[in-house]
Amino acid sequence: MQQKGTIQIIEWEDLDKRKFYSLGVFMTLTTRATIYPASLIRIRLQVQKGKALYSGTFDAFCKILRAEGARGLYRGFMVSTLTLISGQAYITTYELVRQYVAQYSPSNTVKSVVAGGAASLVAQTITVPIDVVSQQLMMQGQGEHLSRFKPKPKTMLGTTTRRLVFGQSRDITVQIFAADGFKGFYRGYVASLLTYIPNSALWWPFYHLYTEQLSSLAPSECPHLILQALAGPMAAATASTITNPMDVVRARVQVEGRSSLRETFKQLLEEEGVWALTKGLSARIISSMHTSVLIVVGYETLKRLSLRDDLVDEYEAAVHLQGHQREHCLISELLEQRLHVVKPQKRQKAVSKVIGYQAP
Numbered sequence: 001m002q003q004k005g006t007i008q009i010i011e012w013e014d015l016d017k018r019k020f021y022s023l024g025v026f027m028t029l030t031t032r033a034t035i036y037p038a039s040l041i042r043i044r045l046q047v048q049k050g051k052a053l054y055s056g057t058f059d060a061f062c063k064i065l066r067a068e069g070a071r072g073l074y075r076g077f078m079v080s081t082l083t084l085i086s087g088q089a090y091i092t093t094y095e096l097v098r099q100y101v102a103q104y105s106p107s108n109t110v111k112s113v114v115a116g117g118a119a120s121l122v123a124q125t126i127t128v129p130i131d132v133v134s135q136q137l138m139m140q141g142q143g144e145h146l147s148r149f150k151p152k153p154k155t156m157l158g159t160t161t162r163r164l165v166f167g168q169s170r171d172i173t174v175q176i177f178a179a180d181g182f183k184g185f186y187r188g189y190v191a192s193l194l195t196y197i198p199n200s201a202l203w204w205p206f207y208h209l210y211t212e213q214l215s216s217l218a219p220s221e222c223p224h225l226i227l228q229a230l231a232g233p234m235a236a237a238t239a240s241t242i243t244n245p246m247d248v249v250r251a252r253v254q255v256e257g258r259s260s261l262r263e264t265f266k267q268l269l270e271e272e273g274v275w276a277l278t279k280g281l282s283a284r285i286i287s288s289m290h291t292s293v294l295i296v297v298g299y300e301t302l303k304r305l306s307l308r309d310d311l312v313d314e315y316e317a318a319v320h321l322q323g324h325q326r327e328h329c330l331i332s333e334l335l336e337q338r339l340h341v342v343k344p345q346k347r348q349k350a351v352s353k354v355i356g357y358q359a360p
Contacts, residue, residue, distance in 0.1 A: 020306035027298040031291055037061070037073035038287035041128040042280040046251040047139065047146050050272055057283040068141045076137030079130060079169045084125035091299075094119035120200040124192045129185035131192070135255050136172045148257045149175040180257070189201035191261055192248035194266065202354065204263060206235035207296075228300055232292030240288045245277035247284065280308045291326035 034220045041060045044053065053237065054060035064072045097115035114329055139147035151168035176184045210231035249264050268276050 010179060015095075015303065015306045016336050017306075020302065023302050023305060024088055024091060025084055027058055027294075027302055028084050029081065031298065032083065032087075034294060035076070035287045035291050036077050036080065038283050039292065040064075040073055040075060042283035042287060043135055043138050043251055043255070044143045045280040045283060046248045047143065047255045049146075057286065060283075062176045064142065072141050074210075075140055076134035076169075079134040080138060082130045083127050086123040087132075087148075088118045089122035089126055093122045108208055109205045112208055113201045116200035116202075116204040117197045120194065120197040124189070124196050128189050128192050131186055132176065132254055133172050135251070136176070137168060140168070140253060147255060148179070187251050187257065187259075188254035191246060191253050194261075195243050195246045195250050196244075199239045202234050202239040202242060203292075206238050207231050210234045225297060225300060228296045229293055232296035233289035236284050236288035236292040240284050241281065243283060244281045248277055248279050251280075 006313060037056075041054075041064070045057065048054065054063060054325075061073075067210055068075075094115045097253075098111045099113050101111045125190045136149050140151065144150055149172050151212060153173040175347050180187065200353075207228075209226055214223070214227045214231055249261055249268065252264050252268065253261065272279075
Protein backbone atom coordinates (compact mmCIF):
# COMPACT_ATOMS: atom_id res chain seq x y z
CA MET A 1 0.00 0.00 0.00
CA GLN A 2 1.11 3.55 -0.75
CA GLN A 3 0.33 6.73 1.14
CA LYS A 4 -0.25 9.89 -0.89
CA GLY A 5 -0.69 12.88 1.39
CA THR A 6 -3.42 11.75 3.78
CA ILE A 7 -4.88 9.20 1.35
CA GLN A 8 -4.02 5.51 1.61
CA ILE A 9 -3.80 4.04 -1.91
CA ILE A 10 -4.38 0.29 -2.33
CA GLU A 11 -2.11 -1.02 -5.09
CA TRP A 12 -2.53 -4.02 -7.41
CA GLU A 13 -0.29 -6.35 -5.43
CA ASP A 14 -2.42 -5.78 -2.30
CA LEU A 15 -5.54 -7.33 -3.87
CA ASP A 16 -7.07 -10.80 -3.77
CA LYS A 17 -7.65 -11.15 -7.54
CA ARG A 18 -10.40 -13.77 -7.23
CA LYS A 19 -12.55 -11.49 -5.08
CA PHE A 20 -11.59 -8.47 -7.17
CA TYR A 21 -12.83 -9.89 -10.50
CA SER A 22 -15.98 -11.54 -9.20
CA LEU A 23 -17.14 -8.36 -7.45
CA GLY A 24 -15.90 -6.19 -10.34
CA VAL A 25 -18.28 -7.76 -12.88
CA PHE A 26 -21.28 -6.95 -10.69
CA MET A 27 -20.06 -3.37 -10.17
CA THR A 28 -19.54 -2.78 -13.91
CA LEU A 29 -22.97 -4.15 -14.84
CA THR A 30 -24.71 -2.04 -12.19
CA THR A 31 -22.89 1.09 -13.36
CA ARG A 32 -23.74 0.42 -17.01
CA ALA A 33 -27.45 -0.13 -16.28
CA THR A 34 -27.69 3.08 -14.25
CA ILE A 35 -26.07 5.44 -16.76
CA TYR A 36 -27.36 3.88 -20.00
CA PRO A 37 -30.38 6.22 -20.50
CA ALA A 38 -28.11 9.27 -20.27
CA SER A 39 -25.72 7.70 -22.79
CA LEU A 40 -28.58 7.05 -25.22
CA ILE A 41 -29.82 10.64 -24.91
CA ARG A 42 -26.29 11.98 -25.45
CA ILE A 43 -25.88 9.99 -28.69
CA ARG A 44 -29.22 11.19 -30.08
CA LEU A 45 -28.43 14.81 -29.23
CA GLN A 46 -25.00 14.61 -30.84
CA VAL A 47 -26.23 13.00 -34.07
CA GLN A 48 -29.35 15.12 -34.68
CA LYS A 49 -29.06 18.10 -37.04
CA GLY A 50 -29.41 21.29 -35.03
CA LYS A 51 -32.39 20.79 -32.75
CA ALA A 52 -34.52 18.84 -35.20
CA LEU A 53 -35.67 16.29 -32.63
CA TYR A 54 -34.82 17.57 -29.17
CA SER A 55 -34.03 20.97 -27.68
CA GLY A 56 -31.96 19.58 -24.83
CA THR A 57 -31.33 16.73 -22.41
CA PHE A 58 -34.54 17.05 -20.41
CA ASP A 59 -36.64 17.54 -23.54
CA ALA A 60 -35.11 14.39 -25.07
CA PHE A 61 -35.81 12.40 -21.91
CA CYS A 62 -39.48 13.45 -21.83
CA LYS A 63 -40.08 12.85 -25.55
CA ILE A 64 -38.41 9.43 -25.58
CA LEU A 65 -40.31 8.36 -22.49
CA ARG A 66 -43.60 9.58 -23.93
CA ALA A 67 -43.16 8.17 -27.45
CA GLU A 68 -41.18 4.97 -26.80
CA GLY A 69 -41.73 4.21 -23.12
CA ALA A 70 -39.07 3.21 -20.59
CA ARG A 71 -37.81 0.52 -22.99
CA GLY A 72 -36.89 3.27 -25.43
CA LEU A 73 -34.24 4.51 -22.98
CA TYR A 74 -32.62 1.07 -23.02
CA ARG A 75 -32.42 0.38 -26.77
CA GLY A 76 -29.25 -1.61 -27.45
CA PHE A 77 -28.59 -2.25 -23.78
CA MET A 78 -28.19 -6.02 -24.12
CA VAL A 79 -25.47 -5.55 -26.71
CA SER A 80 -23.71 -2.99 -24.54
CA THR A 81 -23.46 -5.47 -21.66
CA LEU A 82 -20.65 -7.09 -23.65
CA THR A 83 -18.58 -4.11 -22.52
CA LEU A 84 -18.27 -5.96 -19.21
CA ILE A 85 -15.24 -7.53 -20.88
CA SER A 86 -13.68 -4.18 -21.72
CA GLY A 87 -14.48 -2.92 -18.22
CA GLN A 88 -12.44 -5.69 -16.64
CA ALA A 89 -9.69 -5.18 -19.23
CA TYR A 90 -9.61 -1.46 -18.37
CA ILE A 91 -9.26 -2.04 -14.62
CA THR A 92 -6.60 -4.73 -15.06
CA THR A 93 -4.55 -2.65 -17.51
CA TYR A 94 -4.80 0.44 -15.32
CA GLU A 95 -3.55 -1.34 -12.21
CA LEU A 96 -0.78 -3.27 -14.00
CA VAL A 97 0.55 -0.19 -15.81
CA ARG A 98 0.49 1.80 -12.55
CA GLN A 99 2.57 -0.95 -10.97
CA TYR A 100 5.02 -0.91 -13.91
CA VAL A 101 5.39 2.89 -14.06
CA ALA A 102 6.01 2.98 -10.28
CA GLN A 103 9.40 1.39 -10.99
CA TYR A 104 10.44 4.54 -12.88
CA SER A 105 8.48 7.35 -11.21
CA PRO A 106 7.10 7.76 -7.69
CA SER A 107 4.72 10.52 -8.88
CA ASN A 108 1.09 9.52 -8.49
CA THR A 109 0.12 11.95 -11.28
CA VAL A 110 2.55 10.39 -13.76
CA LYS A 111 1.36 6.89 -12.88
CA SER A 112 -2.30 7.92 -13.27
CA VAL A 113 -1.82 9.67 -16.64
CA VAL A 114 0.14 6.81 -18.23
CA ALA A 115 -2.03 4.05 -16.75
CA GLY A 116 -5.29 5.82 -17.63
CA GLY A 117 -4.23 6.34 -21.24
CA ALA A 118 -3.02 2.75 -21.66
CA ALA A 119 -6.18 1.36 -20.07
CA SER A 120 -8.36 3.35 -22.48
CA LEU A 121 -6.38 2.11 -25.48
CA VAL A 122 -7.00 -1.51 -24.50
CA ALA A 123 -10.63 -0.94 -23.52
CA GLN A 124 -11.54 0.96 -26.71
CA THR A 125 -10.06 -1.76 -28.90
CA ILE A 126 -12.64 -4.11 -27.36
CA THR A 127 -15.47 -1.58 -26.99
CA VAL A 128 -15.63 0.13 -30.41
CA PRO A 129 -17.26 -2.80 -32.31
CA ILE A 130 -19.84 -3.10 -29.51
CA ASP A 131 -20.47 0.66 -29.58
CA VAL A 132 -20.91 0.69 -33.37
CA VAL A 133 -23.76 -1.84 -33.09
CA SER A 134 -25.33 -0.48 -29.90
CA GLN A 135 -25.34 3.11 -31.19
CA GLN A 136 -27.24 2.05 -34.30
CA LEU A 137 -29.81 0.45 -32.00
CA MET A 138 -29.92 3.58 -29.81
CA MET A 139 -31.01 5.60 -32.84
CA GLN A 140 -34.01 3.38 -33.58
CA GLY A 141 -37.40 4.86 -32.72
CA GLN A 142 -37.57 8.65 -33.02
CA GLY A 143 -34.03 8.89 -34.41
CA GLU A 144 -34.13 5.99 -36.86
CA HIS A 145 -34.08 8.26 -39.94
CA LEU A 146 -30.58 9.39 -38.85
CA SER A 147 -29.23 5.84 -38.72
CA ARG A 148 -27.66 4.06 -41.70
CA PHE A 149 -28.97 0.67 -40.67
CA LYS A 150 -32.41 -0.45 -39.50
CA PRO A 151 -33.54 -3.80 -38.11
CA LYS A 152 -35.95 -5.67 -40.35
CA PRO A 153 -39.58 -5.91 -39.12
CA LYS A 154 -40.75 -9.50 -38.68
CA THR A 155 -44.25 -10.78 -39.42
CA MET A 156 -45.66 -12.32 -36.26
CA LEU A 157 -47.17 -15.79 -36.66
CA GLY A 158 -50.99 -15.71 -36.83
CA THR A 159 -51.17 -11.94 -37.37
CA THR A 160 -51.10 -9.60 -40.32
CA THR A 161 -49.11 -6.90 -38.53
CA ARG A 162 -45.40 -6.38 -38.81
CA ARG A 163 -43.42 -5.38 -35.78
CA LEU A 164 -39.88 -5.42 -34.42
CA VAL A 165 -39.03 -8.44 -32.31
CA PHE A 166 -35.84 -10.01 -30.93
CA GLY A 167 -32.98 -10.27 -33.40
CA GLN A 168 -32.41 -6.55 -34.00
CA SER A 169 -28.77 -6.81 -32.94
CA ARG A 170 -28.18 -9.64 -35.40
CA ASP A 171 -29.86 -7.70 -38.23
CA ILE A 172 -27.74 -4.60 -37.57
CA THR A 173 -24.54 -6.67 -37.31
CA VAL A 174 -25.23 -8.44 -40.63
CA GLN A 175 -26.02 -5.13 -42.36
CA ILE A 176 -22.83 -3.47 -41.09
CA PHE A 177 -20.70 -6.40 -42.27
CA ALA A 178 -22.45 -6.49 -45.68
CA ALA A 179 -21.97 -2.76 -46.23
CA ASP A 180 -18.48 -2.15 -44.81
CA GLY A 181 -16.92 -5.53 -44.05
CA PHE A 182 -14.99 -6.17 -40.84
CA LYS A 183 -13.55 -2.65 -40.81
CA GLY A 184 -17.10 -1.31 -40.43
CA PHE A 185 -17.05 -2.48 -36.82
CA TYR A 186 -14.03 -0.23 -36.21
CA ARG A 187 -15.46 2.86 -37.85
CA GLY A 188 -14.55 5.83 -35.67
CA TYR A 189 -11.84 3.87 -33.83
CA VAL A 190 -9.33 6.72 -34.10
CA ALA A 191 -11.97 9.22 -32.98
CA SER A 192 -12.76 6.99 -30.00
CA LEU A 193 -9.08 6.86 -29.05
CA LEU A 194 -8.80 10.65 -29.41
CA THR A 195 -11.83 11.01 -27.13
CA TYR A 196 -11.35 8.42 -24.43
CA ILE A 197 -7.57 8.24 -24.02
CA PRO A 198 -7.36 11.98 -23.17
CA ASN A 199 -10.56 11.68 -21.11
CA SER A 200 -9.11 8.86 -19.01
CA ALA A 201 -5.63 10.41 -18.86
CA LEU A 202 -7.22 13.63 -17.54
CA TRP A 203 -9.75 12.03 -15.18
CA TRP A 204 -7.30 10.15 -12.98
CA PRO A 205 -4.90 13.06 -12.25
CA PHE A 206 -7.81 15.45 -11.63
CA TYR A 207 -9.40 12.83 -9.38
CA HIS A 208 -6.28 12.49 -7.24
CA LEU A 209 -5.76 16.27 -7.24
CA TYR A 210 -9.31 17.01 -6.10
CA THR A 211 -9.16 14.21 -3.52
CA GLU A 212 -6.00 15.64 -1.98
CA GLN A 213 -7.35 19.20 -1.97
CA LEU A 214 -10.65 18.15 -0.40
CA SER A 215 -8.77 16.05 2.14
CA SER A 216 -6.73 19.05 3.26
CA LEU A 217 -9.89 21.16 3.66
CA ALA A 218 -12.19 18.59 5.27
CA PRO A 219 -12.46 17.99 9.04
CA SER A 220 -10.40 15.09 10.35
CA GLU A 221 -13.45 12.93 11.10
CA CYS A 222 -14.71 13.10 7.48
CA PRO A 223 -14.52 9.60 5.87
CA HIS A 224 -12.13 9.34 2.92
CA LEU A 225 -14.81 7.64 0.84
CA ILE A 226 -16.98 10.78 0.95
CA LEU A 227 -14.06 12.92 -0.21
CA GLN A 228 -13.39 10.51 -3.06
CA ALA A 229 -17.08 10.43 -3.99
CA LEU A 230 -16.98 14.23 -4.33
CA ALA A 231 -13.67 14.31 -6.21
CA GLY A 232 -14.83 11.77 -8.82
CA PRO A 233 -17.71 13.85 -10.27
CA MET A 234 -15.55 16.99 -10.21
CA ALA A 235 -12.87 15.20 -12.22
CA ALA A 236 -15.51 13.78 -14.59
CA ALA A 237 -17.06 17.19 -15.29
CA THR A 238 -13.61 18.65 -16.01
CA ALA A 239 -12.50 15.84 -18.34
CA SER A 240 -15.88 15.63 -20.13
CA THR A 241 -15.93 19.36 -20.88
CA ILE A 242 -12.43 19.25 -22.37
CA THR A 243 -13.02 16.17 -24.56
CA ASN A 244 -16.66 16.71 -25.64
CA PRO A 245 -15.88 18.24 -29.09
CA MET A 246 -14.13 15.06 -30.21
CA ASP A 247 -16.93 12.96 -28.71
CA VAL A 248 -19.46 14.76 -30.95
CA VAL A 249 -17.29 14.04 -34.00
CA ARG A 250 -16.91 10.39 -32.92
CA ALA A 251 -20.69 9.93 -32.64
CA ARG A 252 -21.28 11.41 -36.11
CA VAL A 253 -18.59 9.22 -37.68
CA GLN A 254 -19.89 6.00 -36.15
CA VAL A 255 -23.63 6.54 -36.63
CA GLU A 256 -23.63 8.26 -40.03
CA GLY A 257 -20.86 6.11 -41.51
CA ARG A 258 -18.43 8.92 -42.22
CA SER A 259 -14.76 8.18 -42.85
CA SER A 260 -12.96 11.51 -42.41
CA LEU A 261 -12.63 13.11 -38.99
CA ARG A 262 -11.42 16.34 -40.51
CA GLU A 263 -14.33 16.61 -42.96
CA THR A 264 -16.84 15.71 -40.26
CA PHE A 265 -15.43 18.37 -37.96
CA LYS A 266 -15.40 20.95 -40.76
CA GLN A 267 -18.98 20.20 -41.86
CA LEU A 268 -20.19 20.29 -38.27
CA LEU A 269 -18.80 23.81 -37.81
CA GLU A 270 -20.11 25.03 -41.18
CA GLU A 271 -23.65 23.73 -40.67
CA GLU A 272 -24.21 24.30 -36.96
CA GLY A 273 -21.46 26.61 -35.73
CA VAL A 274 -19.03 26.28 -32.86
CA TRP A 275 -21.82 25.58 -30.35
CA ALA A 276 -22.34 22.23 -32.08
CA LEU A 277 -19.21 21.06 -30.27
CA THR A 278 -21.10 21.32 -26.98
CA LYS A 279 -23.96 19.09 -28.15
CA GLY A 280 -24.80 16.44 -25.59
CA LEU A 281 -22.41 18.01 -23.07
CA SER A 282 -24.96 18.28 -20.25
CA ALA A 283 -26.07 14.66 -20.80
CA ARG A 284 -22.42 13.59 -20.93
CA ILE A 285 -21.57 15.43 -17.72
CA ILE A 286 -24.62 13.94 -15.98
CA SER A 287 -23.67 10.49 -17.22
CA SER A 288 -19.97 10.81 -16.38
CA MET A 289 -20.58 12.36 -12.95
CA HIS A 290 -23.04 9.60 -12.10
CA THR A 291 -20.58 7.03 -13.39
CA SER A 292 -17.79 8.58 -11.36
CA VAL A 293 -19.76 8.43 -8.12
CA LEU A 294 -20.59 4.77 -8.73
CA ILE A 295 -17.08 3.93 -9.89
CA VAL A 296 -15.32 5.78 -7.09
CA VAL A 297 -17.57 4.51 -4.32
CA GLY A 298 -17.85 1.10 -5.97
CA TYR A 299 -14.22 0.81 -7.06
CA GLU A 300 -12.71 2.06 -3.81
CA THR A 301 -15.09 -0.20 -1.87
CA LEU A 302 -14.28 -3.05 -4.26
CA LYS A 303 -10.56 -2.62 -3.59
CA ARG A 304 -11.16 -2.54 0.16
CA LEU A 305 -13.30 -5.68 -0.01
CA SER A 306 -10.68 -7.35 -2.23
CA LEU A 307 -7.73 -6.69 0.07
CA ARG A 308 -5.65 -9.73 0.85
CA ASP A 309 -6.59 -11.12 4.26
CA ASP A 310 -3.10 -10.48 5.65
CA LEU A 311 -3.35 -6.74 4.82
CA VAL A 312 -6.79 -5.93 6.24
CA ASP A 313 -5.56 -5.12 9.75
CA GLU A 314 -2.61 -3.13 8.37
CA TYR A 315 -4.93 -1.01 6.20
CA GLU A 316 -7.36 -0.28 9.04
CA ALA A 317 -4.48 0.69 11.34
CA ALA A 318 -3.05 3.01 8.65
CA VAL A 319 -6.41 4.75 8.12
CA HIS A 320 -6.84 5.16 11.91
CA LEU A 321 -3.34 6.64 12.20
CA GLN A 322 -3.98 9.08 9.33
CA GLY A 323 -7.05 10.39 11.15
CA HIS A 324 -4.91 11.24 14.19
CA GLN A 325 -2.23 12.82 12.01
CA ARG A 326 -4.77 15.07 10.28
CA GLU A 327 -6.22 16.09 13.64
CA HIS A 328 -2.75 16.96 14.98
CA CYS A 329 -2.01 19.02 11.87
CA LEU A 330 -5.22 21.01 12.25
CA ILE A 331 -4.52 21.68 15.93
CA SER A 332 -0.98 22.74 15.08
CA GLU A 333 -2.20 25.16 12.40
CA LEU A 334 -4.76 26.72 14.76
CA LEU A 335 -2.15 27.22 17.47
CA GLU A 336 0.28 28.70 14.98
CA GLN A 337 -2.36 31.26 13.99
CA ARG A 338 -3.18 32.17 17.61
CA LEU A 339 0.41 32.28 18.84
CA HIS A 340 1.94 34.19 15.94
CA VAL A 341 2.84 37.09 18.24
CA VAL A 342 4.62 34.81 20.72
CA LYS A 343 8.36 34.23 20.51
CA PRO A 344 9.27 31.27 18.22
CA GLN A 345 10.74 29.12 21.03
CA LYS A 346 7.64 29.49 23.24
CA ARG A 347 5.36 28.89 20.29
CA GLN A 348 7.14 25.65 19.42
CA LYS A 349 6.86 24.38 23.01
CA ALA A 350 3.16 25.24 23.16
CA VAL A 351 2.41 23.44 19.91
CA SER A 352 4.53 20.42 20.85
CA LYS A 353 2.75 20.09 24.19
CA VAL A 354 -0.71 19.99 22.58
CA ILE A 355 0.11 17.46 19.86
CA GLY A 356 1.97 15.19 22.30
CA TYR A 357 5.49 15.67 20.97
CA GLN A 358 8.37 17.02 23.09
CA ALA A 359 10.66 19.32 21.15
CA PRO A 360 14.38 18.86 21.88
